[in-house]
Amino acid sequence: MPRAQAAVALSTLTLLIAPDAAAVEPSAYPVTLMGGLSVQGAAVGGMSLGGVGTGRVIIHGKKLSLDFAGGEGVANQDLRHVGAVFVGARKPFGPDLYGRFGFYHQHETPWADFVSSPVGTITAVDDHIFHRSGAQLAVGWLRPWDVAMTDDPWRRVMSGVELSVAALPDDSGPKVIVGFEVSAGFGVGERRR
Numbered sequence: 001m002p003r004a005q006a007a008v009a010l011s012t013l014t015l016l017i018a019p020d021a022a023a024v025e026p027s028a029y030p031v032t033l034m035g036g037l038s039v040q041g042a043a044v045g046g047m048s049l050g051g052v053g054t055g056r057v058i059i060h061g062k063k064l065s066l067d068f069a070g071g072e073g074v075a076n077q078d079l080r081h082v083g084a085v086f087v088g089a090r091k092p093f094g095p096d097l098y099g100r101f102g103f104y105h106q107h108e109t110p111w112a113d114f115v116s117s118p119v120g121t122i123t124a125v126d127d128h129i130f131h132r133s134g135a136q137l138a139v140g141w142l143r144p145w146d147v148a149m150t151d152d153p154w155r156r157v158m159s160g161v162e163l164s165v166a167a168l169p170d171d172s173g174p175k176v177i178v179g180f181e182v183s184a185g186f187g188v189g190e191r192r193r
Contacts, residue, residue: 027058027060027065027187027192028144028146028187028191028192029060029156029187029188029189029190029191029192030059030060030188030189030190030192031057031058031059031060031187031188031189032056032057032058032060032158032185032186032187032188033055033056033057033058033185033186033188034054034055034056034057034058034183034184034185035053035054035055035056035183035184035185036053036054036056036162036181036182036183036184037051037052037053037054037181037182037183038051038052038053038054038071038073038162038164038179038180038181038182039051039179039180040052040073040075040177040178040179040180041177041178041179042077042173042174042176042177042178043165043174043176043177043178044174044175044176048075048076048077048173048174048177049075049076050073050074050075050076050077050082051073051074052071052072052073052082052084052179053071053072053073054069054070054071054084054181054183055069055070055071056068056069056086056183056185057069058090063091064089064090064091065089065090065091065092066088066089066090067086067087067088067089067090067100067102068086068087069084069085069086070083070084070085070086071083071084072084072122074111075108075173077173077174078110079110079111080108080109080110080111080114081107081108081109081110081111081114081121082106082107082108083106083107083108083109083121083122083124084104084105084106084107085104085105085106086102086103086104086105086136087102087103088100088101088102088103088104088136089101089102096141096142096143096144096160097139097140097141098139098140098141098142099137099138099139100136100137100138100139100140100162100164101135101136101137101138102135102136103133103135103136104133104134104135104136104166104168105131105132105133105134106131106132106133106166106168106173107121107124107129107130107131107132108129108130108132108172108173109121109126109128109129109130110128113126113128130172130173132168132170132172132173133168134166134167134168134169135166135167136164136165136166136167137164137165137166138162138163138164138165138179139162139163140160140161140162140163140181141160141161141162142158142159142160142183143158143159143160144157144158144187145157145158145159156186156187156188157184157185157186158184158185158186158187159182159183159184159185160182160183160184161180161181161182161183162179162180162181162183163178163179163180164178164179164180164181165177165178165179166179
């Protein structure tokens with residue numbers, strides 16, 4: 001197992017079995033919808049810098065939440081379009097801190113091919129797409145606005161920052177990608193507390 005994959009696997013296992021640092025209450029709402037913008041760069045296996053816009057749905061459980069995300073962006077390693085999908089879990093570690101871990105799949109397409117067939121590229125059916133899969137681990141801070149805002153809809157709003165690492169073991173691009181994201185979102189459903 002390559003070193004980057006081993007580090008992600010060990011970190012994921014640590015997050016899964018780590019005892020709660022504090023008595024963390026589940027999210028006030030059953031679902032959170034998020035949007036974010038990130039800057040990403042290659043840490044291992046090539047030189048690349050890019051940005052991705054991400055949409056995320058989080059379904060909250062008592063100890064773990066399901067986390068689904070998709071994103072579109074661009075990377076400057078031979079200028080390519082990047083589409084990403086994440087499916088995993090999120091665990092709170094304090095009132096506003098969390099860890100996120102799971103399966104990460106990325107589509108990369110040379111820019112000229114994206115320009116000639118944007119719909120095929122975004123829907124992931126174009127012949128020129130490189131498919132890359134691996135794992136992603138992240139830590140973040142997400143602050144609900146209900147601390148200062150007590151009326152709907154403002155009490156549902158939240159914002160945060162996140163640092164992520166994705167390990168993609170194939171040779172068609174960088175093997176390790178580090179990202180920094182700024183996000184905002186809101187809670188959906190009946191307030192639980």
